[in-house]
Amino acid sequence: MTTRAARGPSTAKLVAALRHGDKRAAAKLISLIEDDEPEARTVLRKIYRQTGRAHIVGLTGPPGTGKSTLISRLLKEFRKRGRKVGVIAVDPTSPFTGGAILGDRVRMAEASRDPDVFIRSMATRGYPGGLALATFDAVKVLEALGMDLVFVETVGAGQSEVEIAKRAHTTVVVEMPASGDVVQILKAGILEIGDVYVVNKADLEGADAMVANLHLVVPERGKGWRPPVLKTVATEVGGVKEVADRIEAHWRHLKDSGELAVRERARAETELRGALVEVALQRLAARPASERSLREAIDRVAARKTDVRTAAEGLLPATRAK
Amino acid sequence: MAKKIRVLMAKPGLDGHDRGVKVIARALRDAGIEVIYTGLRQSPEDIVAAAIEEDVDAIGLSSLSGAHMSLFPRVVKILREKKASDIIVAGGGIIPPEDVPKLKKAGLKGVFGPGTTLQEIVDFFQKNAGRSR
Numbered sequence: 347m348t349t350r351a352a353r354g355p356s357t358a359k360l361v362a363a364l365r366h367g368d369k370r371a372a373a374k375l376i377s378l379i380e381d382d383e384p385e386a387r388t389v390l391r392k393i394y395r396q397t398g399r400a401h402i403v404g405l406t407g408p409p410g411t412g413k414s415t416l417i418s419r420l421l422k423e424f425r426k427r428g429r430k431v432g433v434i435a436v437d438p439t440s441p442f443t444g445g446a447i448l449g450d451r452v453r454m455a456e457a458s459r460d461p462d463v464f465i466r467s468m469a470t471r472g473y474p475g476g477l478a479l480a481t482f483d484a485v486k487v488l489e490a491l492g493m494d495l496v497f498v499e500t501v502g503a504g505q506s507e508v509e510i511a512k513r514a515h516t517t518v519v520v521e522m523p524a525s526g527d528v529v530q531i532l533k534a535g536i537l538e539i540g541d542v543y544v545v546n547k548a549d550l551e552g553a554d555a556m557v558a559n560l561h562l563v564v565p566e567r568g569k570g571w572r573p574p575v576l577k578t579v580a581t582e583v584g585g586v587k588e589v590a591d592r593i594e595a596h597w598r599h600l601k602d603s604g605e606l607a608v609r610e611r612a613r614a615e616t617e618l619r620g621a622l623v624e625v626a627l628q629r630l631a632a633r634p635a636s637e638r639s640l641r642e643a644i645d646r647v648a649a650r651k652t653d654v655r656t657a658a659e660g661l662l663p664a665t666r667a668k
Numbered sequence: 669m670a671k672k673i674r675v676l677m678a679k680p681g682l683d684g685h686d687r688g689v690k691v692i693a694r695a696l697r698d699a700g701i702e703v704i705y706t707g708l709r710q711s712p713e714d715i716v717a718a719a720i721e722e723d724v725d726a727i728g729l730s731s732l733s734g735a736h737m738s739l740f741p742r743v744v745k746i747l748r749e750k751k752a753s754d755i756i757v758a759g760g761g762i763i764p765p766e767d768v769p770k771l772k773k774a775g776l777k778g779v780f781g782p783g784t785t786l787q788e789i790v791d792f793f794q795k796n797a798g799r800s801r
Contacts, residue, residue, distance in 0.1 A: 370752065373723035381671050444672070445697035451718060452707035458717045465721055467704050469672070 357385045361392050364490055369464060372491045376466055379487070380480040390483055393490040398610070400432075400489045401597045402496050404514030406476065406536065409502025411522040412546040412580045414453035417497050419578075419586040420593075421457050424495055427590070430462040432488035432496040436478055439469040446470075450499060464488055476500035476507035482617075503536055511539035512616055515609065516596045518542045518589070521560070523552035538565055540573050541596050544589055548577035571599050630661060673797050674724040676704045678715045680743065683733035684708055688761070692728065695786040696793060712742040719747070719755055726777075726797035728789075729759040736763055741774035748775075756796055760784065 355363075355371075357378070363371035379386040405413045417433060424431050435450035448467035457463045466484060473479045477500060485496050500510050511517045519540035543564060545556045560575045567573055574592050578585035600606040630636050643657040652660070677693050679686055686708055693703045704722050706715065719727050727747075729740055740759040747753050759771060760780035768779045778792045 370720050370723075370750070373721050377723045439702075440697060440700075443698050444700040446702045447693055447697050448702060448704045449707075451704060451722075455707055455710065455714060458714045458721070465718075467722060469702050471672070 357388055361389060361490075364393070364487065365396070367492055369461075369491070372464060372487050373466070375487050376480070376484045379483045380468065380471075380478070382480075386483070390486065393486060397486040397489040400485075400493055400496050401516065401593075402485060402498065402514045403593055404498045404500065404510035404517045405520060406500040406503045406507065406510050406517065406539075407520035408522075408525060411502075411520045411525070412578075413499050413502075413520050414450040415580040416520060416544065416546055416578060416586070416589070417450075417499055418454040418457065419580050419583055420497070420590055421454065421463060423586055423590040425457075425460065425462065429494040430492055431464075432485070432491070432493035433463070433465040433499065434468055434481055434484050434488070434496065435465065435499040436468050436470060436476065436481060436501050438501045439471050441472070444471075464491060464493065470501060474507075475509035476503045477509055477513075482513050508535060508539050513613060515600060515606070516541045516593055518544060518593065520544045520546050521556060522547045523550045523556045525556070537563060540564065541567050541571065542589065542592050543573055543575040544578055544585075545575065546578045546580050548585065549579045549582075553577055569603055569605065571596065571603075571605075626662065636661070671798075672700075672702045673726075673793060674702045674704065674722060675726045675728055675793055675797060676706060676715070676719045676722055676724040677728045677730070678706045678710050678718070679708045679730050680710055680712055680715060680739040681731060681733060681735045682709060683731050683735065685732045686730075688732065689728075689730040692730070692760070692786065692789055695790055696728075699790045699794065701790075701793060712739060712746055715743055716746040716750060716752070720750060720752055724755060726756045726758060726793055728793070729757065731759065731761040731763075734762065736761060737767060737770070740771055740776055744775035758789075758792060758796075760789070 360371040360375050364375060375389050378389060405417060407413055421431050437446060437448045437450060439446045446469035448469060450467055451465060454465055457465065468478045468481060470478050481498060488496050498514060500507060517539050519536060523545060543560050545553055557575050557577060564573050564575060576585055576589055578589060580586065639661060643661055646652040647654055647657050675696055677689055679689055693705050696703045704724060706718050715727060727743060729743060731739060736759060744757050747755055756777040758778035759776050763779060763781045771779045777796055780789060
């Protein structure tokens with residue numbers, strides 16, 4: 347079977363082109379990462395030192411609140427301010443067919459041809475939390491491409507899709523009027539993770555009540571940052587400039603307060619722990635005898651002869667020699 | 669992780685009829701394909717720029733307004749200019765039978781007129797746009 351990578355230019359060439367701002371190289375490298383090709387690891391090793399400079403901004407919130415439209419407006423605003431902007435927009439994969447309809451570009455059509463904008467749609471491919479497994483490795487590719495700011499749009503999120511807040515520097519939670527009473531807002535989860543809150547579609551009735559309710563419950567995020575609650579009408583650009591201002595203000599706050607270093611370390615820990623689990627599983631699977639012992643362990647667990655944890659511990663020590 | 673087929677579906681030009689392209693997007697989704705839908709009134713330049721960023725295997729164009737003879741070949745031409753002609757192009761819509769050979773000659777891999785079944789279109793993309801070509 348010929349893989350996509352084998353047909354195209356070599357990984358080394360793609361990485362070199364990426365550093366010169368070649369969009370097609372960036373796109374191909376993101377595909378390698380998404381498809382979890384073996385070359386993806388080489389790519390990430392090669393570009394890792396060029397990453398870590400961009401401001402990563404997550405946008406999350408329920409479906410239909412206007413996240414994509416707001417991003418398209420913010421894109422324009424940050425382009426005016428001279429920033430190169432990347433977008434990774436995540437939409438859900440069907441749990442039944444594995445297919446997906448990725449429709450976030452519909453709202454961002456105007457930006458497509460700007461050479462200093464890069465937009466990529468991404469399906470979750472079964473990953474939980476409103477993101478895809480490849481999302482933040484793709485962000486690294488966009489950083490190496492030279493983007494100053496990268497937006498990550500989650501799938502329309504419910505109440506507990508909070509991983510974005512651990513991975514982005516600034517999290518923007520987008521709500522709209524009349525999307526629930528104050529008890530919904532009091533619940534834990536997504537309404538605790540914002541650094542900036544936006545009530546979009548603020549021309550609809552109930553916008554001020556939504557803002558008031560949010561003010562009631564929004565907690566302080568880190569030392570000395572009280573998350574603002576802003577109103578926007580993204581289809582008419584209303585309020586967008588202020589959202590951009592507060593996103594920039596939060597970035598400055600993170601740097602000045604030392605919070606950035608704390609968050610970067612937390613991010614490194616999350617990524618390293620995730621990678622450890624992955625490597626452990628791969629090493630387990632790579633052992634010739636392990637498929638059989640895994641099956642036997644499953645049988646023992648299913649027959650209630652061993653509990654899950656004991657079976658897992660029995661499988662792993664044997665890999666230590668590797 | 670399995671290699672997913674990625675297809676960009678677009679409406680070039682000023683044609684505002686998008687029910688058909690949405691039905692096809694849905695059929696491709698149900699066949700396990702990742703469909704990037706870009707919406708109405710796209711220029712051939714917009715479509716190619718998006719296809720490159722999305723690193724799709726194929727572009728599906730829909731036109732019901734009669735402008736297919738100028739817009740469809742233009743997408744193929746710009747792909748060539750951008751050295752991205754490994755992305756295949758198919759088109760469908762109200763396309764008279766006599767235009768089909770002309771469009772194929774212009775570089776379209778598939779042309780689908782009225783009466784085409786969804787299964788034919790799904791089969792076309794699965795056969796021609798697979799990542800393990």
